[in-house]
Amino acid sequence: MYMNYLAHAYLSFNDQSLIIGNMIADYVKGKQWQEYDPGIQHGIQLHRAIDTFTDTHPVTLAAREYFQPSCGRYSAVFIDIVYDHFLATDTTIFTDASLAAFSKQTYNTITHHHDILPPVFQQVFRYMRQHDWLYNYQFMDGIYKSFNGIVHRAKFLEATADAPYGVLEKYYEELAAHYRTFFPELVAFVKTYPH
Template sequence: MNYLAHLFLAKDTPESLIGNLLGDFAKGSVKFLYTEEIRKGIELHRSVDTYTDSHPIFRASKRLIAQPRRKFSGILVDVFYDHFLARHWSEYSDVALEAFSSHVYKILVDNQAILPTSLLQIIPMMKAYDLLASYQEIGGIDNALRRIATRIRWQNNLADGIEDLIANYQQLEADFCAFFPELIDYAQTYCYQADRPLA
């Protein structure tokens, strides 16, 4: 899953939100780097990714990606699912997406001292363009894919992935709507197992 889904699945605490976002930026063991609650967020992020990657619905969505971009299918579907989460946000949350986004940005700004450089570098852009709320629109997804494409070190065609979203929109949306409630159940079960071992 991408940024928005991971943040949505976090507990409603600053530490959990930070940890669930850090899962994309903190590599390897984090045992001595962060508080226990942040580490639990990172572990939840990693577990969600493992669950998602192995889920038959997610795998079916990946098969919709055109062959020239198939090696990026996981990244593309992650971002596409964030689009559908943003579009269906009110079905899953009583808090408006824009309010949730502002809450996340404030937490990140207030905790910059503990964040890795790779995350610090994107916070101003996240705030300026309201990145999380922008996922509601196809144009916001197109911009997100273009940004991701520039961060990949080798030549790629990831920026053309918006074609896959447009061509398979209804099926991808149906896949997301079938998958996401299962992911919520999984994350809630994982999240509240207090004896879950940490990294």
């Protein structure tokens, strides 16, 4: 499952417990989150708050419209990855070198907590690190591979990765503008989120 892992990692602001909680949240079901340390619990709750903020934000809803005709209900997932692409290429946040360093640091943090990761995420993480997803979000080829991963796992999507990729290419500047409007608001939201 390719999600907006880069944004969730970045929005943990170098707090190791938040990084773990933020990265595993989609794989923690029901009340399983209560089995983790308080810091990781907070990361799981923060992840869910980020998702809710993102999914209900007017800018995100507008950005999804580009993908709606070809991708339907999966538009939200593709937008998450598009946001990660624009974050990875955001020169106000990352340089190529700092993105590479941030990715490596995030992988090391997750590896250090490997034993407590949900089993499914352990498998996902193996691929994430092997193929350096966080760093490769900056490249269009990396985005295409992410889209392809979603298409292969999507039960009700009758499209190939070419469909959302074509949308991204066609509306690249418009989607970039949506990101530039949205992301600072998301950062402000996370910084005011209760600790």
